Amino acid sequence: MIEYDEQDKRMVLKLVYYGPALSGKTTNLLRLHDLLAKEGRGDLMVLDTKDDRTIFFDLLPFFLTAPSGLKIKLKVYTVPGQVKHDATRKAVLQRADGVAFIADSQLSEVANNASSFENLERNLSFVGIGIDVIPLVIQYNKRDLAGIVPEDDVMRVWGKTGLPVLMASALQGWGVVETFRKLVELTYDHIDRKYGLNSNHGLDRETFLVKLTQASEGEE
Amino acid sequence: MxxxxxxxxxxxxxxxxxxxxxxxxxxxxxxxxxxxxxxxxxxxxxxxxxxxxxxxxxxxxxxxxxxxxxxxxxxxxxxxxxxxxxxxxxxxxxxxxxxxxxxxxxxxxxxxxxxxxxxxxxxxxxxxxxxxxxxxxxxxEERYRELAESLEIKVQERTEELKRAMAQLLEQEKLASVGRLAAGIAHEINNPLGFVSSNLGTLGKYVARFVATLTTVRQMAESGAMGGEPARRLADTWREQKLDMVLADIDDLMRQSIAGADRVAKIVADLKAFSHVDETGIGEVDLNVEIDKTLNVLASQMPSRSEVVRRYGTLPKFACNPAQLCQVFLNIIQNAIQATGEGLRLEIATSAEEWAIRIEFSDNGPGIPDDIRGHVFEPFFTTRDVGMGTGMGLAVVYDAVRSYGGSVEAVCPPSGGTVFTIKLPLAGR
CATH class of the missing domain: 3.30.450 (Beta-Lactamase)
Structure with a gap:
């Protein structure tokens, strides 16, 4: 958690989209920005890029206010996937409240997914977060492409971890909101246990979810 | 920062x-x-x-x-x-x-x-x-440096150990070859000594014949059977050649020569027995007999007014390389001789215990100072002047006794002198 000020009634949460280079983390945020209602969210801020590759991070902020008056801000970040930006990944990962791991479904990327996940484990422990504690969802992106790992294989590998695994094509826009919703659900449970969002602030899970993930122009 | x-x-x-x-x-x-x-x-x-x-x-x-x-x-x-x-x-x-x-x-x-x-x-x-x-x-880097340094020390230690083991081997080999050389010389001496002894016997008989003939001739001259002149010349020659003295001495000379040759023969026999040059490897021996063989070889080195007291118990046969154990006894007795000098009183006691044979060599020498007693069995440790002692004598004792699973210790009782106690375990008991 970035900030929690009880007197000021402010809570700032951080979600991080992690994953190997070019797996579609920024595309996920772009699609969220397009698909979700403008009300309750800010604009996507893309920091400096080089050849369209993220070198710092992207940021998409969301806002909502609990019945108690607690103002909650949810900041969704991407990390740069390239191996050389590890220090930036560590900086962005600090005090994260939830992580979406965006894997690349292509068969050629299996090894990169694995080493990026190892990197996530290592960096979480570096910033003092237990990987078995933090809300974590896995997204297999680029399901629209040919030459991808079959869904059965993905499930066989990840099933035993108990982590939620979602299929998506960020380019075509499906699976993106579902991934975000799953992560927001888990994050709500995690924060609610500690800060009593429901009991102390009258903010139930459903309201939290709907406010953060309502589709634009009355869709869904 | x-x-x-x-x-x-x-x-x-x-x-x-x-x-x-x-x-x-x-x-x-x-x-x-x-x-x-x-x-x-x-x-x-x-x-x-x-x-x-x-x-x-x-x-x-x-x-x-x-x-x-x-x-x-x-x-x-x-x-x-x-x-x-x-x-x-x-x-x-x-x-x-x-x-x-x-x-x-x-x-x-x-x-x-x-x-x-x-x-x-x-x-x-x-x-x-x-x-x-x-x-x-x-x-x-620090760890590796330490490792490298300690490695160097270890290498030095091992090198030192190897050097010592090598020198010890050389020394043992030298002792063994000296033993073999002595045994070889003894063997070579035996042949000429054989005919010297035999010829001395024959020569004795021949001399007896000369003496008998001369005695007869003299009796003839004294009885006047030869006439005045020849008898007078015989008497002159007899006197000039001091034949009275010669005849009186000749028996002693022959007896002493034969006794000397016998002694040489005995020394050679002892040396051969001590070095076990005619035997090979392991045998079952009576250690009392082996100690006696060693004492025989050392007889000539015994200082004046020395006394050896043997208090032997009955010992079971002991399976060993006898030459090696004779070397052990020799080194300990030599040590006592060199340490004590004139007036040596060496007491050798043997006994069979339940599991082991116990042999004690007690001398009346000056004893071993406390500060060096722990070192006497170390190779190259010597208190003698350079060139006089190798520092190997007791180290050889230690190694040989250890090779039979036994022990050796040096104790200086308050009454004086030094007691070396060897214990050799009896196999299969």
Whole structure:
């Protein structure tokens, strides 16, 4: 958690989209920005890029206010996937409240997914977060492409971890909101246990979810 | 910069409007608005406090318009424009332009700050990681240096050990070859000694015949059977050649020569027995007999007025390399002889215990000083002058006894002298 000020009634949460280079983390945020209602969210801020590759991070902020008056801000970040930006990944990962791991479904990327996940484990422990504690969802992106790992294989590998695994094509826009919703659900449970969002602030899970993930122009 | 001093940036930290933009960003824009015809331009934060304002006191300020300022998409303040009535459209234009510009300045300023902050965080972190890597490298270099140093010491120790073992082997080999040489010489002496002894016997018989003949001739002369002149000449010659003395001495000479030859034969036999040159390897022997053989060989080295007291118990046969154990006894007895000198009283006691044979050599020498008693069995330890002792005698004893699983110790009782006690375990008991 970035900030929690009880007197000021402010809570700032951080979600991080992690994953190997070019797996579609920024595309996920772009699609969220397009698909979700403008009300309750800010604009996507893309920091400096080089050849369209993220070198710092992207940021998409969301806002909502609990019945108690607690103002909650949810900041969704991407990390740069390239191996050389590890220090930036560590900086962005600090005090994260939830992580979406965006894997690349292509068969050629299996090894990169694995080493990026190892990197996530290592960096979480570096910033003092237990990987078995933090809300974590896995997204297999680029399901629209040919030459991808079959869904059965993905499930066989990840099933035993108990982590939620979602299929998506960020380019075509499906699976993106579902991934975000799953992560927001888990994050709500995690924060609610500690800060009593429901009991102390009258903010139930459903309201939290709907406010953060309502589709634009009355869709869904 | 240490960790404590470094500024910690958390990506995503919340900021207030006045942290993102400053007077230098805002005031020129507000001034421009006033110059363009606005009576007043004011920026307030979320709580309504005035942050910056610009006004033209002369202008009419009867109408008011406002615009929201956003930071990360969140409303954080307002821009308020006042102006003369009837110029709504114009003021709206100025206000709109000013609002958009301010929001653009806020966004680009925020981006610059985020970029700078994460860049600083990354640089700090990389620097600390480099420091940490440097520390680890230095520590690991230190470890390797220590390892290398201790390795050198270990190598030196092992080299020293090897040198000693090598020297010990050489010394043992030398002792063994001296033994073999002595045994070889003894063997070679045996042949000439055989005919010397045999010829001495024959010579004795021949001499007896000469003596008998001479005695007869003399008796003839004395009885006058030879006549005056020949008898007188015989008497003269007899006197000149001192034949009375010769005849009196010759028996002793022959007896002493034969006794001497017998003694040489005995020494050779003892030497052969001691060196076990005719035997090979392991045999079952009576150690009392072996000690006696050793004493025989050393008989000539015994100092004057020395006394050897044998208190032998009945011993079971002991399976060993007898030559090796004779060497052990020889070295201990020689040690007693050299340490004590004249008036040596050496007591040798043997006994069979339940599991072992016990042999004690007690001398009446000066004893071994306490501070060196722990070293006497070490190779090359010697108290004698350079060239007099090898320092190997008792080391050989130690190694030989140990090779039978036995033990040897040196004790100096308060009554004086030194007692060497050897214990040799009996196999299979």
């Amino acid at each position: 240490t960790r404590d001093q470094s500024i910690e940036f958390v990506v995503g930290r919340e900021r207030r409007l006045q942290e993102v933009i400053g007077a230098s960003d805002v005031e020129p824009l507000l001034k421009a608005a006033v110059r363009a015809g606005a009576a007043e331009a004011v920026i307030r934060n979320g709580e309504g406090d005035v942050l910056w304002s610009e006004r033209n006191p002369a202008a009419d300020a009867s109408i008011t318009g406002s615009k929201t300022l956003y930071l990360e998409g969140e409303p954080v303040g307002t821009l308020q424009i006042k102006g003369p009535g009837g110029k709504e459209e114009y003021l709206k234009g100025i206000g709109g332009l000013l609002g958009e510009t301010l929001n653009a300045v806020i966004t680009s300023s925020l981006k610059r700050m985020l970029t700078t902050e994460i860049h600083t965080a990354v640089v700090n972190q990389s620097f600390e990681e480099l420091l940490e890597i440097n520390r680890q490298l230095a520590a690991s």
